[in-house]
Amino acid sequence: MIRYTIGRVTSLFLSLVVASMVIFAVVEVVPGDPAAYMLGVNARPDTIAALRTELGLDMSAPERYLSWTSGMLRGDFGTSYTYRTPVTQMILDRIVVSLPLAILALGLTVLIAFPAGIYAASRRGKLGDMGVMGATQLGVAVPNFWFAMILVLIFAVKLRWVSAGGFPGWGHGILPGLKALILPAIALALPQAAILARVMRSSLLDMLGEDFIRTARAKGLTRRQALWRHAVRNALIPVLTIIGLQFSFLLAGGIVIEQIFFLPGLGRLIFQAISARDLIVVESVVMLLVALVIIVNFAVDLAYAAVDPRLRVRA
Amino acid sequence: MRLPRSLLLGALLTALFLGGAALSFVWTPYDIELLSIPDRLQAPGWTHWLGTDQLGRDILSMIMMGARTSIAVALLAVGIGMGLGIPLGLTAAARRGSLLDEVIMRGNDLIFAFPSLVIAILITAVFGAGAMNAIIAIGIFNIPVFARLTRGAALSFWSRDFILAARVAGKSSARISVEHILPNIANLMIVQGTIQFSLGILAEAALSYIGLGAQPPTASWGRMLADAQTLASIAPHVALVPGLAIVLMVLGLNLMGDGLRDLLDPRIRVDRT
Numbered sequence: 001m002i003r004y005t006i007g008r009v010t011s012l013f014l015s016l017v018v019a020s021m022v023i024f025a026v027v028e029v030v031p032g033d034p035a036a037y038m039l040g041v042n043a044r045p046d047t048i049a050a051l052r053t054e055l056g057l058d059m060s061a062p063e064r065y066l067s068w069t070s071g072m073l074r075g076d077f078g079t080s081y082t083y084r085t086p087v088t089q090m091i092l093d094r095i096v097v098s099l100p101l102a103i104l105a106l107g108l109t110v111l112i113a114f115p116a117g118i119y120a121a122s123r124r125g126k127l128g129d130m131g132v133m134g135a136t137q138l139g140v141a142v143p144n145f146w147f148a149m150i151l152v153l154i155f156a157v158k159l160r161w162v163s164a165g166g167f168p169g170w171g172h173g174i175l176p177g178l179k180a181l182i183l184p185a186i187a188l189a190l191p192q193a194a195i196l197a198r199v200m201r202s203s204l205l206d207m208l209g210e211d212f213i214r215t216a217r218a219k220g221l222t223r224r225q226a227l228w229r230h231a232v233r234n235a236l237i238p239v240l241t242i243i244g245l246q247f248s249f250l251l252a253g254g255i256v257i258e259q260i261f262f263l264p265g266l267g268r269l270i271f272q273a274i275s276a277r278d279l280i281v282v283e284s285v286v287m288l289l290v291a292l293v294i295i296v297n298f299a300v301d302l303a304y305a306a307v308d309p310r311l312r313v314r315a
Numbered sequence: 316m317r318l319p320r321s322l323l324l325g326a327l328l329t330a331l332f333l334g335g336a337a338l339s340f341v342w343t344p345y346d347i348e349l350l351s352i353p354d355r356l357q358a359p360g361w362t363h364w365l366g367t368d369q370l371g372r373d374i375l376s377m378i379m380m381g382a383r384t385s386i387a388v389a390l391l392a393v394g395i396g397m398g399l400g401i402p403l404g405l406t407a408a409a410r411r412g413s414l415l416d417e418v419i420m421r422g423n424d425l426i427f428a429f430p431s432l433v434i435a436i437l438i439t440a441v442f443g444a445g446a447m448n449a450i451i452a453i454g455i456f457n458i459p460v461f462a463r464l465t466r467g468a469a470l471s472f473w474s475r476d477f478i479l480a481a482r483v484a485g486k487s488s489a490r491i492s493v494e495h496i497l498p499n500i501a502n503l504m505i506v507q508g509t510i511q512f513s514l515g516i517l518a519e520a521a522l523s524y525i526g527l528g529a530q531p532p533t534a535s536w537g538r539m540l541a542d543a544q545t546l547a548s549i550a551p552h553v554a555l556v557p558g559l560a561i562v563l564m565v566l567g568l569n570l571m572g573d574g575l576r577d578l579l580d581p582r583i584r585v586d587r588t
Binding site: 011014015018019022023026027029137138140141142143144145146149150152153157248249251252253255256259260270271273274279282286289290293294297 | 421424425428429430431432433436437438439440441513517520521524525540543544547548551554557558561562563565566569570
């Protein structure tokens with residue numbers, strides 16, 4: 001386990017380094033000078049030069065890369081070109097919206113997918129199975145942002161149960177905040193739940209064909225008992241991988257959903273930054289999202305290896 | 316041999332949209348650049364089968380033109396993914412265990428760590444929004460999907476007797492990959508290609524919805540939805556019709572993919588996440 005962990009940590013570290021290099025390199029080739037852009041067309045050359053020095057744009061690319069990455073390691077993401085405020089603070093202000101949204105959506109995904117998948121597997125080939133599979137087939141085909149629009153139309157415009165958008169902040173307590181996030185979370189969760197339910201079902205069906213299930217049945221457990229006590233736990237391994245991947249989809253998918261509900265999250269931040277050519281913000285937010293994805297997948301890998309010793313050997 | 320029912324239904328839905336897109340090159344019910352304010356926001360009816368939008372344009376005509384954009388973007392993105400991913404996967408399998416294999420597979424993992432939407436945002440932040448950049452962004456995400464699948468499938472063939480025979484006959488590993496392995500994994504690629512095509516349609520819609528995809532005057536379903544957002548409460552059809560078009564097209568492709576898989580090889584499993 002120790003050797004495996006060291007190997008995984010090394011590859012985690014390498015992935016983060018390479019990802020940061022790729023992001024930096026892509027943003028480097030962007031045409032145009034941020035300093036000139038910020039100051040507008042009438043700026044004098046010496047003012048632009050002064051701002052370039054202030055922003056650190058006169059350093060060479062490797063120097064800037066090193067100062068960017070070493071800054072991030074200390075929790076300093078640099079200073080926004082347009083707002084002149086620390087990027088770290090801007091990200092912190094937004095992540096308290098985006099992260100709870102992704103987590104809430106992930107919770108809903110699991111809450112919908114597990115019962116649906118287990119039910120479908122236990123009724124294999126029967127009407128209930130076909131119903132669930134038909135619903136998931138539809139679920140994976142629905143774009144989440146369109147589903148979000150329909151939800152707004154029904155629950156905010158027609159029924160007036162929740163507001164159509166905006167975020168009151170967490171200052172007024174948890175409940176108003178959650179209420180603002182519930183529709184976006186449902187919109188994000190539904191298509192992912194459809195995928196997860198399918199994975200859960202097929203993973204369970206694989207397990208039900210295994211010898212240990214026959215043994216469990218032979219020792220007198222009913223089908224239902226064998227399913228719940230033995231199959232479900234073993235079926236969770238592939239399901240967990242997918243959940244790890246889905247977290248990244250939910251975080252990134254939030255970028256679009258935040259637009260629909262006017263939520264002040266990372267998605268809105270990144271769009272404002274793109275239109276203002278505030279590249280340090282774009283760079284940092286993208287890096288943060290990618291790092292989160294890499295770290296979550298790393299955690300999933302480790303969790304597996306802890307549960308299933310066979311996986312340590314294969315890696 | 317009986318065709319799977321899902322294949323028939325899926326092929327029918329797909330053919331409907333492909334046909335509509337093809338037809339739009341020569342004929343649409345109305346000219347989509349023809350604005351007619353007095354006719355705006357008409358509900359579906361005899362003169363305009365799917366109604367009109369806020370500028371009085373015929374929605375059916377726009378759906379047909381939009382299908383063209385969706386299909387072109389998604390198909391080219393699948394082309395990029397197959398064109399680069401399959402050779403990479405074949406190479407990795409032929410040189411399995413080598414440093415090259417390791418580099419290719421780790422590179423794939425790295426691309427997987429970038430959610431496709433984030434790749435798209437990064438690309439558009441740097442190079443600007445447009446259909447071409449949407450194709451590249453979706454295409455890049457397709458590369459590791461095909462590379463991994465190809466490598467996995469190819470590996471299972473490298474230990475087979477007929478490959479051994481080819482090696483004994485003195486064929487190079489590149490020739491074996493192209494002449495013997497590729498034909499054997501082609502079915503799998505077609506099925507996965509269908510799934511990636513449908514994911515591409517969804518991705519294109521999302522990108523053009525947030526304004527990073529095809530730019531006006533090119534019609535696209537995503538932008539029709541973005542335009543419809545504020546009108547949905549007055550004229551629901553402007554929001555419902557483009558959304559249903561996306562759902563039906565994606566559903567059709569997915570059903571076709573499932574059906575093809577059952578038809579070509581019931582054992583193969585397709586990764587659709």
